[in-house]
Amino acid sequence: MAIVIIRKDDKINSWKEALNLYAPQIPVYGYLEKHPKEDIKMALVWKHPIGSLKDYPNLECIASSGAGVDFLFEDDQLPLHIPITRVVDEFLAKDMSEHVTALIFSQLKNLYHYKVDQFRKIWKPIPYKRIADVTIGIMGLGALGTVLAKDLVRLGFKVQGWSGSAKDIKGVTTFAGSSMQSAFLNSTQFLVCLLPLTNETRGILNAELFEQLPKGAHIINVARGGHLVDNDLLIMLDKGHLSGASLDVYHEEPLQLDHPFWEHPKIHMTPHYASVSDTASVVPQIVENYRRLASGEELLNLVSEDKKY
Known part of the structure; x- marks a missing residue:
């Protein structure tokens, strides 16, 4: 059971380091590195490449690393049966x-x-x-x-x-x-x-x-x-x-x-910088939902499939 980080900017390593520091027992991969896709249960995403989420056969949670999730619903290949969470920080x-x-x-x-x-x-x-x-x-x-x-x-x-x-x-x-x-x-x-x-x-x-x-x-x-x-x-x-x-x-x-x-x-x-997700404050939420995923508990901050937020 592992986490993959999928985003198109230069922040994959900083999120990976923050997760490794907070919960070293959890395997975490960036989507561009070689990794066992069948082990991925959670995808931590932000403005991911279209279609990239369908590559994980055992994915059980898509976690936005920010408060917004609209970018996810712009992906016409989004696996809609998988729960989506967002950040409340x-x-x-x-x-x-x-x-x-x-x-x-x-x-x-x-x-x-x-x-x-x-x-x-x-x-x-x-x-x-x-x-x-x-x-x-x-x-x-x-x-x-x-x-x-x-x-x-x-x-x-x-x-x-x-x-x-x-x-x-x-x-x-x-x-x-x-x-x-x-x-x-x-x-x-x-x-x-x-x-x-x-x-x-x-x-x-x-x-x-x-x-x-x-x-x-x-x-x-x-x-x-x-x-x-x-x-x-x-x-x-x-x-x-x-x-x-x-x-x-x-x-x-x-x-x-x-x-x-x-x-x-x-x-x-201003250049879309009014409020930026801080890894140190967001990572505990991600790890808590990872733990809940493993134990079969209800996830925090679930996105409504109908409302799409």
Whole structure:
């Protein structure tokens, strides 16, 4: 019984070392090295090569090494009968909360605007906003969205959230379902997308949705690039309905060099680094599920086959 790590970046060795350090008794292989495929019971994956999971005849668990699993369902050869797990990690959630909070404060105090003015050698103070002046709306109240909402409430922000099903979070006004989406959007000045990427949420950040936000609203997308219709965002920024956008995720990563986002003065970009799975904090979850797999117990953090998150 062994684990194989399948990912296309340069982090296979770091994950392998972390697993070997934490649980030296477990055989762990990178998928590019020679290994006994019939012994593999768990695959630890992140944006794996399409079709690579079907090579393991005795695979019993597919474990995403991050909170997202949408990349798995893009594999048309995914063995759907095998349970899928994802990461639920307090550090991942806190890192995301800190990143989004920093973006909000930077907008409130016009820091990005002044950075552009600096390059143009423009000295022009402009009015800033305070915490009490704005309402933050979070789309997606899962593990990440809930931590962010609670943190923003503690800072004194007016916070509201929208999700597919009803949620109850102290200090947060919550909306659920399509019938309540407009009411949520109409009173949101900072819109934070933390939704899972599914067939239902793909392209949800579009012109129709943006039109329902108050004039001057700011978009923060830290979920997946597939949520955003890029051209709709550009149009709404250029016509002045949206004041700006902070983006950490894109349809293609790295973002192609000729994409208009790079040079748009109202768009702040970061390279999909708002919140990164830390091997030291995630490995214990992987090992615990490996142990549960061996003993026939229910796995932690199972992904719903219907919801796909």
